[in-house]
Amino acid sequence: MRSRAEGARLLTLLGLAALPLVVLGVFFVLPVSGMLARGLWPDGSLDLAGVVEVFGRPRVHRVLWFTLWSAGLGTLLSVLLGLPVAHLLYRRRFPGRGALRAALLVPFVLPTVVVGVAFRRLLATGGPLGGLGLDGSAAAIVAALVFFNVAVVVRAVGSTWESLDPRPAEAAAALGASPRQVLWTVTLPALRPAVVSAASVVFLFCATAFGVVLTLGGLRYSTVETEIYLLTTNLLDLQAAAALALLQLVVVVALLLVTQRLRRTADPAREHRVGHAPQLGRRDLPAVLVSLVPLALVVVPLAGLVVGSVRVEGEWSLAAYRALTRPTAVLPATVQDALVTSLRTAVDATWMSLLLGLLVAAVVTRRSRSRAERRTRALLDGLFMLPLGVSAVMVGFGFLITLDRPPLDLRDSPLLVPIAQALVALPLVVRTLAPALGGIDDRQRQAAASLGAPPWRVALTVDLPVVWRPLLAAAGFAFAVSLGEFGATSFLVREDHPTLPVVIYRLLGRPGDLNAEMALAASVVLAATTAVVMLAVERLRVRSLGAW
Amino acid sequence: MTPATTVEHAGELRLEDVGLDYDGVPVVRDVSLTVPAGGVLAVLGPSGSGKSTLLRGIAGLEPLTEGRVLLDGRDLAGVPTHRRGCALMFQDGQLFAHLTVAQNVGYPLKVRRAPADEVRRRVAELLDLVGLSSYDDRLPATLSGGERQRVALARALAADPKALLLDEPLSALDATLRARLAEDLRGILSDAGTTTVLVTHEQEEAFAVADTMAVMRAGRVVQHGSVAEVWRAPVDAETALFLGYASVLTGDAAGSVLAAAGLATGGDVAVRRSALRAGGEGPLSGVVVAARSAAEQLRLLVDVTGVGRIEAVAPLGSHLGPGDVVRLAVDATRLATLAPS
């Protein structure tokens, strides 16, 4: 009888997880397995000797080592620089806070080609920062990784910090702890799950970044991801690609095991409440000073982008913007058409990832009643992180060879792109929602149920008010991931309607009057759109005390 | 399946051989209890005795591993929490922080889609009942602990539950507030006429609120009966001590005290502090070891001949101090005879 009750709980668990599992299975596990199978069974028989040979190559060792340390350093710096920014943007009030929050997410949506051009125009010998000698250096790569990822830390940690119960910190201060001691002994331990979550996501983003490494590394540096890209798209060496993809899987799984250990807290049922953020004051000076570094890192290349788009032949001009609105043979679509296509895809990707993310977060954060249940939840939690850590090229090519026949004849489906983007955004969504959901006292739900509220009503009453803000933060992420054309989607077939990043790639592909300026201008449009959407989301967040 | 004999069993809560496990470890075993319609049962036990798990089992928050729970004569197996009609009130209230007091109390009514004017009327009624009439628009964060518990109680009652389940409703409060709220609680419950199970580790709370009482230890009910019965005759020494008896005497010491009270000797005896009274005549004699003034009387520790050191009381103003020789009378109504251990 006992096992029946337990079985029923496990069944409910899997029921909730069913939709995300099916989506993950069809759009990730199946394609990646397909590619691995092609590589590991080249002629229908398993060739492990070939794989071992790949692992033995000195180049692979070098590449793996560079991947690990550059991603590790990128993660560390993103966290170190992101925390003070999160503090300022989520625990302090000052004019322009919303705009800054929005601006930080802009790098996320910029196609890497543009970021490469923007960064390199700053760093190249003739550029404003040419004197630093960073062009083509590993430092430039790490700086770009931080540029992309600091927003992840700020947003994920910030939304938790914002709703952290301020009383333990106040109690510690009353006990004589200095602000720094309060930070170290109370606040940071409370933030640890959020920090670890964000760090693990950032690490995976860093470790699988490839456009930025290719552009800024100037071919001197390779990561596992760029290797897989070259092996697959250029050399068609599927065996070596599969071997490296296996290596990625091992690293990801190891990372997940470590983070799961680190994320565990003594007191998961912490009371969350939104404290009133005080005005920015003199005591925030150290945080402000530290924050200037990441802010400059984000703002300076963006400013370079804007300036580049309005400098034509050494003069100020909006010619590039005007040219973007007129269809020509070179321009596959006008900027307004491309923007609409981008936004439409992004809306789809966003709601899909939020739906899947809510289900997954609900599943992984509910209290477990048995060890088997706890293990199942942990396993599910890790499973949905995989799309971030495994090569997008493998997924993209995998789509082509596995989703080609009924019932899964989906290669040409217009939903393939948003679904693939939703899967990439999913870990971000889950990581943003899970700390908030996990912080809810389960007895709140039980109280609601005992008052007669059916499960959906319980979710509306108890979970939604808490999860509402993180949900909007997650929506911002998902939207940005989609607008920026992450990962696998850049290898997917497209319709006649090109998105904004496609227009940008095309413009940067050949010489031409205004081509570079138009590409920069299109990037500014993309960035501005993102910023506006994020600002709107910020406005929503302020009024998020909905009554349900 | 038992037929739903609702008329005969209306409002009755019945537990039959209930057992619950947590992660494979038995927590509650063989609990059979019946609470008649409108009755208030206190489940009293130390922490870890399984009493809260039992309550959660009744509410449907934990699956039963054995036995069954019947409400109105209907087996609740397979009925989800929200359809059971058991409103559970937690130790710390668990109010919804983002809803006002009125919205919290009105919540179960809205869940049942009650019309807005009925919600308003009933909320006003209930807030009146718990003495918080003007608190409608306050948010829970602005309330004191006692006020929160009152709101939680009003909210639970608003569900119009067939059974009200109270999990240590008063233990988060300070002593004076607790005493006052316990009185109020009794009044409110008897006015509402709702079948109630109250779980607590404070015997005072149980005495103040309940009609019947079940004492739990290590997952089992060791004693069950009316509050007076349990009080008068604890089933064993441990229960007696838990119920607030100051000490349990065995052997010759028990014999001396029982004889002095004019009762039959031969068993153990649980003694309340006020059972031995000094400052007058009495069958026992002893030497005061320590004395301390309390609100209504003088509290003594006396070395009694044939009994040993034991607590006693004396009227205020009797000026007794260490070294004084006293006579002690024994009040038989403040003793409880136990079966010999």
Next chain:
Amino acid sequence: MSHPRPRRTGLLLAVAALALASCSLTAESDGPSAPATSGEAAGGPVVLVTHESFALPKKLIRAFEAATGYTHEVRANGDAGTLTNKLVLTQGSPTGDVAFGVDNTFASRALDADVFDPADVALPPGAEAYALPEGGDRLLPIDSGSVCVNIDTTWFRSHHVTPPATLADLTEPAYRDLFVTPGAPTSSPGMAFLLTTIAAEGDSWPDYWSALMANGTRITSGWSDAYFVDFTQGGGDGTRPIVLSYDSSPAFTVKNGRSTTKALLDTCFQQVEYAGVLAGAANPAGARAFLDFLLSPEVQAALPESMYVFPVRDGVELPADWARFAKRPTSPYSLDPAEVDAHRDEWLTTWQDVTTR
């Protein structure tokens, strides 16, 4: 103490967002995958698989659809290498009917993998010159262009330096730190330049590259990076007046009736792009019709403006700027596609060793 009243704005906005989302899904379905008239005879979709640089004027596409009754669909992304590898991976289960964009450095890989069926389409006059030595019946030449070293003529004039002319010049001290080229593994023109040096220098090409690197040659990952960031005529603050680009590039740097750049015609490698009918195509007849269309005078004439390449057909008039400034090499370097395919891996490894030493 204030007691804020909860708001419903959030709910309303959430509902609005959901409504927007559902709009989007429905909007998605009225795309180009619109009604297919029963796939027989003339009619139904003909699906083109190509790379991201494919572009043709909408007017021409509409004319094709009107003339043949087919509806035209495009699945475009990646570069020539990505395209070829995708075709190889989906051999037998292609994602379309006709493919365009496999070039002469990847052609033999596609042919060896039996990606294409015989096309059975007649070549127009002039196109034979570009036909493949083997597999010419399956892959038809559509356009050509050359990858050449380009120079900023204004820079050399104002700095009073004699411009370089040959591959060998690039290793001279006079041109130290002046040359930028995209890398071979990550860029098709970069690969073409590697092939140029192999065709020119033979087995001693690694020594040539060592000399290039010793002379301060800068390698970027992509062409856009080299041209738009490092090149002095790229619109930025570039410092290098010698860049690897195309023979057509000078036609795009025209100022006051003169081009500010020039292609060095003795440093060129010819690239030819091919199209063919995919094996296992759902609509082979439509695929053939599309090949005819690509070789038609109208499309051939549109190629320079749309895709920056020269037509393969004789007698097609070039745009004015092209006719004036886009000089074509008379004897560009070339390599046998089969040899390229056989050695690509080895050459790239050696190249990486030399350039990252």
